[in-house]
Amino acid sequence: MAQGRSPGSFQGVGLGLRRAHLDEVAAREDHGVPFWETCPENLIGDGGRHHRLASAILDRDPVLTHGLAISLGGFDPWDGDYLRELDRFLVRAGTPWHSEHLCFTGVDGSCLHELLPLPFTHEAARHTIARARDLQARLPVPLLLENITYYAHLGEPEMDEAAFIAEVLEGADVGWLLDVNNVYVNALNFGFDPKAWLTRMPLDRVAQIHIAGHKKFGSITVDTHGADVIDPVIELMQWTLARLGRPAPVLLERDNHIPDFGDLLAERARIQAAYDAALAPAKTEAAPAEVVRV
Amino acid sequence: MSESRTFRLQRAMASLILDDEPEDIGAPAERLGLPAGDPQAFRDQPEAMDLYRELARLSLTEPLETTFPVLKALLEGAEVWEDCAQAFLSARVVRSTHYRDIAPSFLGWLVDTGWGQDRWPFLAELAHAELLEVLVARFPEADLRQDLHDEPGPGDVVWLDPGTQVVAYAHAVHRATEAAPVPEARPTHLLAFRDEEGEARVLELTAATATLLVQARTRPLAESAAALGLSDPAPALALLRDLRRQGAVLGFRAPH
Numbered sequence: 145m146a147q148g149r150s151p152g153s154f155q156g157v158g159l160g161l162r163r164a165h166l167d168e169v170a171a172r173e174d175h176g177v178p179f180w181e182t183c184p185e186n187l188i189g190d191g192g193r194h195h196r197l198a199s200a201i202l203d204r205d206p207v208l209t210h211g212l213a214i215s216l217g218g219f220d221p222w223d224g225d226y227l228r229e230l231d232r233f234l235v236r237a238g239t240p241w242h243s244e245h246l247c248f249t250g251v252d253g254s255c256l257h258e259l260l261p262l263p264f265t266h267e268a269a270r271h272t273i274a275r276a277r278d279l280q281a282r283l284p285v286p287l288l289l290e291n292i293t294y295y296a297h298l299g300e301p302e303m304d305e306a307a308f309i310a311e312v313l314e315g316a317d318v319g320w321l322l323d324v325n326n327v328y329v330n331a332l333n334f335g336f337d338p339k340a341w342l343t344r345m346p347l348d349r350v351a352q353i354h355i356a357g358h359k360k361f362g363s364i365t366v367d368t369h370g371a372d373v374i375d376p377v378i379e380l381m382q383w384t385l386a387r388l389g390r391p392a393p394v395l396l397e398r399d400n401h402i403p404d405f406g407d408l409l410a411e412r413a414r415i416q417a418a419y420d421a422a423l424a425p426a427k428t429e430a431a432p433a434e435v436v437r438v
Numbered sequence: 439m440s441e442s443r444t445f446r447l448q449r450a451m452a453s454l455i456l457d458d459e460p461e462d463i464g465a466p467a468e469r470l471g472l473p474a475g476d477p478q479a480f481r482d483q484p485e486a487m488d489l490y491r492e493l494a495r496l497s498l499t500e501p502l503e504t505t506f507p508v509l510k511a512l513l514e515g516a517e518v519w520e521d522c523a524q525a526f527l528s529a530r531v532v533r534s535t536h537y538r539d540i541a542p543s544f545l546g547w548l549v550d551t552g553w554g555q556d557r558w559p560f561l562a563e564l565a566h567a568e569l570l571e572v573l574v575a576r577f578p579e580a581d582l583r584q585d586l587h588d589e590p591g592p593g594d595v596v597w598l599d600p601g602t603q604v605v606a607y608a609h610a611v612h613r614a615t616e617a618a619p620v621p622e623a624r625p626t627h628l629l630a631f632r633d634e635e636g637e638a639r640v641l642e643l644t645a646a647t648a649t650l651l652v653q654a655r656t657r658p659l660a661e662s663a664a665a666l667g668l669s670d671p672a673p674a675l676a677l678l679r680d681l682r683r684q685g686a687v688l689g690f691r692a693p694h
Contacts, residue, residue, distance in 0.1 A: 190536075214535065254456070267442060
């Protein structure tokens, strides 16, 4: 069973633990990946060979947890059984925090299994803040919220995305899982400068960063997690890390067109080199920060 | 109490994703009594709304396509696969946050509604058979039991692995393929279990063996065999030893 690890012990570029790689990851402790990220919904209540492999890896290696379908901004009551299982899972995993998406995924008890955008309104912000505070009170570790890609405004907006996210993060007093690819994709789709967008945000709340690939369909760029990360997104990660001045852990997401483990390790190494370069001036001075404030 | 604007917007989005494609994409928001700017926002973003509809529907139907390839081939051959998927989505029966539960939700919906079973009475059996190996392979681990022994005795009961399933169908659905998806109508008994490597395996059983496996879970083996008219329990004991070696049977113990 994993011991609880401090937030500062998570640094560098980690990978999502994928079913296709479980045999190789379990077989080699020298994989060089500083931490894994896993989705509790995919492991809780599951069984069989893949589950056994994943559990053994998570008991051996450092892990961060990332939820997909809790519907933070939705209206359905929490699933009490799931939250009890999640509590046990997070403690067992020894994760220093748990992240969920700033979105809704279900309506009227029906789970849509898609990250759907919340209305950028004050009413939606108040509702989401109350839900986030309530969820935080039920978790054994600090809660982070992740900014999603959105392809449309849900209804007529009262504010822009940056103002909405900042209002929720500050109001709920939770940490931020900053997905720089999502910022980049949203900037492409809605025509704004991602760095100017980031300068408006409470970067002191960033505890973790996500990075991924994307693809254009028609006139819309989609966050596919199915391609290598392009240089402008890596540069945005570096710009953010330099701005933070501390080694926040970065997670390379790859959920589609999953390459061989060796190729994924090479992609991770490429991003790790960029990570190290971005932090080179700051690393000698900045102690690993206890960045989650909740 | 009136429902909030945020809630109604979420309902409008769910309707856009799950229901029949509306001629006017602002219609669901309008029906929910939202302020005029909200349905207009839907209408002003047609490509993005189409993308959401496509992405979310893909999330919900992809597990069906991968889990039920034979059923899909059958329904595609009759040009009703899309109708089936639409009826499933409209029913809003996916309640679980676990992605792996989408395919079982589909099977439950098929059984509850009887969709398509006037024309294909084996449809639910076919879906069950296609899901069976997945369910068995992923069945949650059980704690090891200390009260079981390896060698079956005539007075013992059988303790199956919790993931092991003994199933009976009216059709040979396990023999259906994408190329020949209509199964023969004949009583079929299957044993599905997880082997030592954790991989799912399926064996076809005779009716007598299937009955023995079910009955011997609560009645002593010799008594169960006698009830089936088997005067010599030795062949049954040999079979059970083999099933224990393969992983279907956890062990044997005296009945309480």
